[in-house]
Amino acid sequence: MNDISAVVTAITGAEHVRAADHAVAVAAGSSEEVAGILRVANENRWAVAGFGGGTKQNWGYAVKPTLILEMHRLNQLREHTWQDMTCTVEAGCTWSVMQSGLAQHRQHVALDPLWPERATVGGIVATNDSGVLRLRYGGLRDLIIGMTIVLADGTIAHTGGKVVKNVAGYDLHKLMIGAFGTLGLVTSVNFRLHALPQCVSSFSVPANAAEPLGKMMLKLLHAQLCTVAIQLRGTRQGFSLDVQLSSLQEVVETQAVALRKLAECEGLSTEAAAEEVWKARQGLMENDFVCKGTMLPSQVARFAERVRAAGGESVTQATGIMYAGFPAAGVGSLPQLRSEVEIARGSLMVLQQPPEAKIDTWGTPPDSLPLMREIKRRFDPEGILNPGRFLGRI
Amino acid sequence: MLTAAIVAELREAVGTGGLIVERNQLQTYECDALAMLRTLPAAVVLPRTTAQVAAVIGICARHKIPFVGRGAGTGLSGGALPDDRGIVISFARMNRMLDIDIPNQRVRVEAGVTNSYVTQRVSSSGHFYAPDPSSQTVCTIGGNIAENSGGAHCLKYGFTTNHVLELEVVLPTGDLVHLGSPTLDAPGYDLAGVFVGSEGTLGVATSMMLRIVRRPETVQVLLAAFDSISAAGQTVSDIIAASILPSAMEIMDRLAIQAAEAAVHAHYPECQALLLVEVDGPAAEVELHMQEVRKLCRANGAWEDRLALSEQERTLVWKGRKAAFAATGRLSPDYIVQDGVIPRTKLPVVLEKVAEMAAEVGLRVSNVFHAGDGNLHPLVLYNRSIPGQEEIAVDLSMRILYLCVDQGGSITGEHGVGREKQQALGYMYSEPDLDTMQRVRCGFDPENIANPDKLFPRPRLCGEKTGKYTPHPLETAGVAEFF
Numbered sequence: 033m034n035d036i037s038a039v040v041t042a043i044t045g046a047e048h049v050r051a052a053d054h055a056v057a058v059a060a061g062s063s064e065e066v067a068g069i070l071r072v073a074n075e076n077r078w079a080v081a082g083f084g085g086g087t088k089q090n091w092g093y094a095v096k097p098t099l100i101l102e103m104h105r106l107n108q109l110r111e112h113t114w115q116d117m118t119c120t121v122e123a124g125c126t127w128s129v130m131q132s133g134l135a136q137h138r139q140h141v142a143l144d145p146l147w148p149e150r151a152t153v154g155g156i157v158a159t160n161d162s163g164v165l166r167l168r169y170g171g172l173r174d175l176i177i178g179m180t181i182v183l184a185d186g187t188i189a190h191t192g193g194k195v196v197k198n199v200a201g202y203d204l205h206k207l208m209i210g211a212f213g214t215l216g217l218v219t220s221v222n223f224r225l226h227a228l229p230q231c232v233s234s235f236s237v238p239a240n241a242a243e244p245l246g247k248m249m250l251k252l253l254h255a256q257l258c259t260v261a262i263q264l265r266g267t268r269q270g271f272s273l274d275v276q277l278s279s280l281q282e283v284v285e286t287q288a289v290a291l292r293k294l295a296e297c298e299g300l301s302t303e304a305a306a307e308e309v310w311k312a313r314q315g316l317m318e319n320d321f322v323c324k325g326t327m328l329p330s331q332v333a334r335f336a337e338r339v340r341a342a343g344g345e346s347v348t349q350a351t352g353i354m355y356a357g358f359p360a361a362g363v364g365s366l367p368q369l370r371s372e373v374e375i376a377r378g379s380l381m382v383l384q385q386p387p388e389a390k391i392d393t394w395g396t397p398p399d400s401l402p403l404m405r406e407i408k409r410r411f412d413p414e415g416i417l418n419p420g421r422f423l424g425r426i
Numbered sequence: 427m428l429t430a431a432i433v434a435e436l437r438e439a440v441g442t443g444g445l446i447v448e449r450n451q452l453q454t455y456e457c458d459a460l461a462m463l464r465t466l467p468a469a470v471v472l473p474r475t476t477a478q479v480a481a482v483i484g485i486c487a488r489h490k491i492p493f494v495g496r497g498a499g500t501g502l503s504g505g506a507l508p509d510d511r512g513i514v515i516s517f518a519r520m521n522r523m524l525d526i527d528i529p530n531q532r533v534r535v536e537a538g539v540t541n542s543y544v545t546q547r548v549s550s551s552g553h554f555y556a557p558d559p560s561s562q563t564v565c566t567i568g569g570n571i572a573e574n575s576g577g578a579h580c581l582k583y584g585f586t587t588n589h590v591l592e593l594e595v596v597l598p599t600g601d602l603v604h605l606g607s608p609t610l611d612a613p614g615y616d617l618a619g620v621f622v623g624s625e626g627t628l629g630v631a632t633s634m635m636l637r638i639v640r641r642p643e644t645v646q647v648l649l650a651a652f653d654s655i656s657a658a659g660q661t662v663s664d665i666i667a668a669s670i671l672p673s674a675m676e677i678m679d680r681l682a683i684q685a686a687e688a689a690v691h692a693h694y695p696e697c698q699a700l701l702l703v704e705v706d707g708p709a710a711e712v713e714l715h716m717q718e719v720r721k722l723c724r725a726n727g728a729w730e731d732r733l734a735l736s737e738q739e740r741t742l743v744w745k746g747r748k749a750a751f752a753a754t755g756r757l758s759p760d761y762i763v764q765d766g767v768i769p770r771t772k773l774p775v776v777l778e779k780v781a782e783m784a785a786e787v788g789l790r791v792s793n794v795f796h797a798g799d800g801n802l803h804p805l806v807l808y809n810r811s812i813p814g815q816e817e818i819a820v821d822l823s824m825r826i827l828y829l830c831v832d833q834g835g836s837i838t839g840e841h842g843v844g845r846e847k848q849q850a851l852g853y854m855y856s857e858p859d860l861d862t863m864q865r866v867r868c869g870f871d872p873e874n875i876a877n878p879d880k881l882f883p884r885p886r887l888c889g890e891k892t893g894k895y896t897p898h899p900l901e902t903a904g905v906a907e908f909f
Contacts, residue, residue: 113769113771115663115770118769160611166610170584171610171611174584181862183862187858187862188858189856189858189861190855190859191859191862191863193834193835193836193854195769195799195834196800197580197767197796197799197800197839197840198767198835198836198838198839199573199576199585199623199841199842199843200836200838200843200847200851200855201843201855201881202623202624202863203574203587203619203620203623204620206587206616206619206620207616207617207620209616209619211615215615228669230669253531254552256708258707258708258711280711280714282710282714283708283711286710287710326609326610326611326612327609328527328530328532329529329530329531330529330530351610352610353611377608377609378608378609378612379609379611379612379613381613397613397614398604398612398613399604400603400604403869404617407865407866407869409869410865410866410868410869411865423613
């Protein structure tokens with residue numbers, strides 16, 4: 033351990049190195065320092081875990097790193113070319129610091145991740161987190177236009193660029209999104225930006241069963257409304273379809289009327305909702321067991337009912353991304369639920385579970401798993417980056 | 427040349443009617459829309475099923491024969507240009523619509539289905555397929571995926587990559603895999619994301635699940651006439667700054683307007699710069715946004731701004747714009763289309779510099795561009811029959827790309843790198859950047875047989891830095907230079 037400290041101290045200086053839980057934690061101040069640290073780790077085959085805000089370190093299979101590579105010193109919003117609606121931000125910057133910088137010109141990265149106050153850009157990218165805004169603006173793969181990445185052998189590579197439209201070379205940054213830090217360390221990200229909305233208004237449509245709300249959700253996906261966000265929220269008491277409209281004020285006002293009529297046609301009623309309803313996903317994370325499911329929009333109501341039947345609660349975006357929380361008593365049904373979701377061509381990943389629980393994290397791997405292993409081997413031949421954390425224990 | 431045994435294997439795989447080896451028939455496949463580069467392939471196969479594609483690529487893998495997929499051959503960067511030892515896999519016979527799922531807004535198609543056909547099949551339920559390359563009536567979805575095709579409406583709706591959910595792919599090893607998933611965020615690396623736009627260098631997609639988009643309630647197109655390109659460019663920046671996201675914003679200069687007008691009589695105003703702005707969405711929103719757009723046009727000196735009101739008028743406006751490249755043939759016997767991208771705010775300075783560079787070498791450059799996302803399409807006009815002029819034109823078009831990179835942009839926004847811009851890719855990315863891409867390449871295609879010698883600056887083989895260099899026929903003929 034002392035050797036490891038000495039080696040990384042030579043790169044960053046002693047003030048950025050400390051002992052941490054059977055590992056050495058080192059905070060890098062530049063891509064070059066990240067590269068230097070990874071180079072020595074690679075030579076010595078030290079397992080390395082990238083660390084941002086530490087909000088999602090328990091997602092994926094557990095890793096016992098030798099080195100924890102902290103990113104909090106790389107925390108600057110480096111460039112905001114507001115006329116071009118793009119920005120470059122360092123990976124250790126927290127989401128809300130970045131957003132408040134961008135808000136000075138009434139712009140934002142149109143994505144609402146978990147724990148924005150603490151979660152960093154790099155960690156959000158590694159776990160491919162996204163919230164309800166996904167419906168209108170897409171996920172990280174649609175919003176990121178370039179990156180700087182450092183590979184296990186210390187290669188510093190730039191991918192993409194600073195323009196939204198760009199088909200030169202491979203979209204390597206897409207490979208980094210959701211890779212759980214197993215292919216390289218992201219040190220900075222270029223985003224395309226959107227204007228902050230002029231007027232938003234949220235509504236909830238409550239019901240005892242999920243089915244009529246699922247029907248209404250599909251209608252909304254096909255309706256001519258300026259909908260930015262739709263989620264089906266399922267608690268043990270009942271369900272609610274939450275809808276957010278966003279446009280110019282006079283447009284939102286007329287569309288709110290249209291939304292009410294649409295609900296009435298389904299025999300449902302609409303009520304104004306507080307902005308708090310959009311934090312329901314984060315609230316679920318308090319549960320012992322938390323899953324992320326992916327499904328077709330037409331399956332959302334069915335699986336929301338299944339979660340309730342198992343004693344759980346859920347928040348599902350209309351794009352078909354579900355977050356479900358279960359008390360310990362409800363987890364017996366998880367294997368069955370996973371199998372049903374997979375038969376419907378979806379997936380179910382267990383994000384959080386107590387250490388003693390042993391439900392497989394990732395579920396059935398796709399037929400491209402051998403190719404994923406080959407890509408991992410080419411990027412990280414010694415297997416030092418978050419070894420075993422990813423799907424198939426990559 | 428392929429041995430008789432290999433030809434027999436190919437015939438076994440696709441049947442006699444699915445194999446072309448006669449020289450005169452092979453000529454159809456010797457180039458794509460970058461017609462200045464031509465190479466006769468060794469054979470062409472026309473499979474009907476994914477299993478046949480897998481069988482053909484299996485043969486290629488066993489004998490290390492290069493292959494390239496081909497849709498309609500409309501690519502503008504030589505992406506479908508064959509290798510003289512290689513096989514062209516044409517998707518002309520794989521053009522079935524496999525599934526339409528309106529409630530989930532998804533369709534599944536074979537690679538040879540044309541882009542417009544997807545929209546045609548889903549329009550009755552009020553949907554469309556959003557990526558709209560100008561060649562959309564003939565170009566295929568498979569080709570769109572290889573090139574990550576865009577179009578005028580990508581400003582709002584995104585590119586091919588934003589609309590592909592799952593791909594059925596035959597890898598260069600002959601193995602069949604599925605990349606992506608019918609649902610968003612399925613666990614695993616985003617291999618579909620890296621495959622789209624890889625220009626045939628990672629394998630061949632045989633069928634795919636696409637997202638379709640609800641047709642907007644209202645569409646309005648404004649034509650605004652300006653006395654200068656920079657005034658039109660400033661208007662574009664002002665519209666974006668006003669928090670309006672039009673579905674398309676296009677600028678055409680005088681030369682391009684004349685060409686398009688002569689070709690399709692789109693009733694464009696005669697001006698130095700024509701700005702087309704299309705706004706779509708809920709009727710009430712479109713109405714208000716268009717009022718604002720018109721105000722901004724006038725504030726920047728537009729002396730005419732008129733709305734194309736009917737569907738018929740709008741179609742004509744877009745027909746003129748989409749015909750702009752082909753129509754350039756009326757102005758000049760030969761031309762090169764380029765595809766550089768710059769940050770929107772650099773528009774005035776880049777256009778001025780391009781005009782200077784063109785004047786220096788005595789050539790005309792016409793400009794048609796997707797102004798909203800800074801994607802320039804400078805058309806370098808020249809005459810091949812004047813000795814030396816083609817080289818000057820090629821050189822000018824490449825220098826325009828380097829200028830785009832210098833301004834923080836890209837060498838290609840939608841046409842791809844292909845054979846045409848391989849060297850320019852080396853100007854845009856450093857060696858470590860390219861080597862990182864090469865790791866992906868080698869992970870998919872260790873034998874380097876999937877559309878080899880494209881995209882990357884120099885031919886490279888897996889495991890070594892640089893492969894043996896084979897001069898291109900054009901180079902040996904002294905027409906093009908390898909720099």
